[in-house]
Amino acid sequence: MIVLGIESSCDETGLALYDGERQQLLADVLHSQIALHAQYGGVVPELASRDHIRRLVPLLEELLAKAGIRQGEGGPQVGAVAYTAGPGLMGALLTGACFAQGLALAWGVPAVPVHHMEGHLLAPMLETPRPSFPFVALLVSGGHTQLMQVEGVGRYQLLGESVDDAAGEAFDKAAKMMGLGYPGGPRVAEWAERGVPQRFRFPRPMVDRPGLEFSFSGLKTFCLTTLERLEREQGSVSEQDKADVAWAFQDAVVDTLFIKCKRALQQTGLKRLVMAGGVSANLALRSRLKEYALKQGIEVFYPRSAFCTDNGAMIALAGWYRLQQPGLKMSTEIVARARWPMADLQA
């Protein structure tokens, strides 16, 4: 069955077609609203919703054309429409949910509400080799930092999460403080490459005590006080200072995530680690984990960079997995949940 996936939970409109039987992504298209929100330094929810509305129809047409499906033949060829039902911005979610349910009704196929984080979590399944269950998953995105023990689709046990800011959010805030632009993660990573290693040392929050919880809000404050101190002592913050701070900040986040991943693998005895979400695109994080994995005989999986951040492919894939589950109830209800704990998901 071919599943159409629609993602619109935040600032990306993403659509994709996934063939479940052939385990193959047929086509995907994406419109990122980064340029639209950049001038505000973060996502403006109302602008996001309006832009999704503008983009959905042209993106669908582009997607069908890319997959070689002729106009008017979407119905016969697509077997289900999966859409992000939450968590996310309510207005943005509703645009995708209404569009998906409308298409499903017109085509006479089921509409499947998908949990956005389940989409991220399963995204590494779009790659070869695919990770097999069970595994430890590190979900690191703009809104989440979670370690999960994953036994199968819908069988997720939360091992630990951030008690305050998500890792991606911390990257975004640090970048904003330094005036590096939006979104912050890729900018900080870029600047860090020019940074002098070890000139500054940022704390590693919550690594001294046992457990798998994270905290990133202190790093943000540390970043601010470091910049203020430089300003006071030198009269200004130079480009090189910013690069050095970016290096130290990234090093602290990567180190903290690495320490907790290592701990989760030891605690569960599992030999597979899956990373997903926007921050999993970070090359310093990837190389740190790969280096460890190589030594310890652990397999590490992550999606290609384009599928680390929000996209339609992960929603199509997660929708297909959900459709395989017995007892899945089909409904014409338009589901949109701004908050939706993953613990509420059923296997």
Ligand SMILES: Nc1ncnc2c1ncn2[C@@H]1O[C@H](COP(=O)(O)OP(=O)(O)OP(=O)(O)O)[C@@H](O)[C@H]1O
């Ligand atoms: N190379 C990178 N290094 C670090 N962070 C990155 C990188 N690329 C993207 N990010 C961060 O990833 C986040 C975006 O990821 P994603 O799209 O998965 O999050 P989101 O959809 O906003 O949040 P959520 O999925 O939790 O609802 C941003 O915070 C961004 O700064």
Ligand SMILES: [Mg+2]
């Ligand atoms: Mg996301």
